[in-house]
Amino acid sequence: MYPKVKEVKASSDYTLLITFDNGKKKIYDFSPLLDQDNFLDLKNIALFKAAQVDAGGYGVTWPNGADISEYALWVDGKEIID
Template sequence: MSYPKVKLVKALDNYQLIVRFDNNQTKQYDVSPLLKKAMFSPLKNLALFKAVKVENGGYAVVWNEDIDISEYELWQHGQPIP
C-alpha cells in the first residue's frame, strides 16, 4: 500500500507537527512521546524542533541526518484536522 507524501510541515511550540499531504489532507502529529527515545531527545531543544523540513520526495520530515519521521508514521498516527 502506498501512503500520501508530505507536502508541507509546520512545528508548533508544544511539540506538535501540522503536516499537509499531497492528497490535500492535513494531520496533527504529537512528537512528545518520542522525546523519551534517545534518537529523538535532541528535539527537546525547541529551536531544533522548529527547524523541521520536508525530505526531498516527501517520504519523511527531517531535522538532520539522524532524526526523521516517515510519511507512513505521520499518516497512520496523525490526527486529522478538518
C-alpha cells in the same frame, strides 16, 4: 502506498502540522517520542522547529539527522477537518 508530505510546520507544543500531497492535513503529537534516544536532541525547541520535508516527501527530517516517515505521520496523525 501512503500520501507524501507536502508541507510541515512544527509548533512550540511539540506538534507537527502536516499537509499531505492529497490535500489532507493532520496534527502529529511528537512529545511521546522525545524520550527515545534518537529524538532526545529535539527537546531543544529551536531544533524541533527546524523540521523540514524530506526529499521526495517521504517524511520529516531535522538538521541533526533525526527523521520520521510519512507512514507514521499518516497513520498516527489526527486529521484536521477544515
